Amino acid sequence: MSEIAGPAAAALSSLCPDDVIFLQSLPKAELHAHLNGSIPIKTILELAQQYSPSSAQTTEVADTIEKLKSGVILTEIFDFFSLMPAIYALTSTLEAVVTVTRAVLQSFLNPTGDGTESPQCAYLELRTTPRTTTHMTRERTYPATQAALIVSIDRRMSDLDVEECISLAIEMKNRGRRVVGIDVCGDPRSGDMRSFTRHLLRAKDAGLGLTVHIAESTRNTTEDSLALLSCRPDRLGHATFLSDELKALFFADIPQPGTECSSLSECFKISKRYKPCMEICLSSNLLCKTVVSLDAHHIRYYLKNDHPIVICTDDALPFRTSCLGEYSMLLAQPPLGLGLSRDDVARIAQMGMDAAFLRPRD
Numbered sequence: 001m002s003e004i005a006g007p008a009a010a011a012l013s014s015l016c017p018d019d020v021i022f023l024q025s026l027p028k029a030e031l032h033a034h035l036n037g038s039i040p041i042k043t044i045l046e047l048a049q050q051y052s053p054s055s056a057q058t059t060e061v062a063d064t065i066e067k068l069k070s071g072v073i074l075t076e077i078f079d080f081f082s083l084m085p086a087i088y089a090l091t092s093t094l095e096a097v098v099t100v101t102r103a104v105l106q107s108f109l110n111p112t113g114d115g116t117e118s119p120q121c122a123y124l125e126l127r128t129t130p131r132t133t134t135h136m137t138r139e140r141t142y143p144a145t146q147a148a149l150i151v152s153i154d155r156r157m158s159d160l161d162v163e164e165c166i167s168l169a170i171e172m173k174n175r176g177r178r179v180v181g182i183d184v185c186g187d188p189r190s191g192d193m194r195s196f197t198r199h200l201l202r203a204k205d206a207g208l209g210l211t212v213h214i215a216e217s218t219r220n221t222t223e224d225s226l227a228l229l230s231c232r233p234d235r236l237g238h239a240t241f242l243s244d245e246l247k248a249l250f251f252a253d254i255p256q257p258g259t260e261c262s263s264l265s266e267c268f269k270i271s272k273r274y275k276p277c278m279e280i281c282l283s284s285n286l287l288c289k290t291v292v293s294l295d296a297h298h299i300r301y302y303l304k305n306d307h308p309i310v311i312c313t314d315d316a317l318p319f320r321t322s323c324l325g326e327y328s329m330l331l332a333q334p335p336l337g338l339g340l341s342r343d344d345v346a347r348i349a350q351m352g353m354d355a356a357f358l359r360p361r362d
């Protein structure tokens, strides 16, 4: 497994060996990992070495590689997205996509390549945004119970592109390929989510799971969140800045604050039983500075309210983390971790397994 650093590494190194063995032995589901954000550093360096210097992007690639090698420092979440063009430049051929897909699957499911180290997780839903130059690998090494694909829709996509990607996902699913869901991701400042909803609902109707990045930054408006919530996604990514009003409106038994919101409630005909699983990415939120400390993290709110969550890595390449690292942050004592009990951590791991799209849809 590649080296981890930052808050996850600090939490992991504070644990006693017995705790590490406990975390390693827990069956975990990794449900929020972006393919191009999860490439092992070794693989991206190899691709960079083979990269043709004729491209106009050469300097950008070199700069990004330097940042990845020395440790990415972000001032705000939007800086994260400026890393992607260089990574995309290195993964723009079918051959490179096959290479990185194999490497990412291996890093999660067979870290040493020879089965001698236990997998990071028992089940992996890897997500990626289809690009015009790429196709997914036909890799069959990992059984359907262990790995599946989520097709990501980028908020910057045109209506036509969204339509095409959703149709592709539905068609692949119908052909028996391992596509289990749709995600909405990309720069939180872009796109009008109201125009996405009819496409997302079509995907749901076709039996695909739905997860959306939501309220990830202070720039995401209530209208933006409402448009996405109106599709009743099965899971929500980050949801860092979801307002108390929306939480009260959408999530059944979370106590309602004093705000008047019955008209919205009627408008969206929200069932009291709607409890989407929250995809929690602790290192990502800390390093993107959308959350100031673990103590202030919204995971506490969801734990307190017994709301389903799943612990995920998001983008292991820039955030230099792993499944074990993220789970260490649950078990480690404050301020490095949340100081949860083993029983609680085991319960959270089970919640993650239960939230996989692999299950027959309710």
Ligand code: 5GP
Pocket: 034, 035, 036, 037, 084, 127, 128, 129, 152, 154, 184, 185, 186, 187, 188, 213, 216, 284, 314, 315
């Ligand atoms: P890909 O889909 O190309 O395999 O993975 C990289 C892409 O995922 C990025 O270009 C970005 O659109 C999306 N992504 C990765 N991490 C995040 C995140 O934390 N938030 C959002 N909104 N999008 C992300």
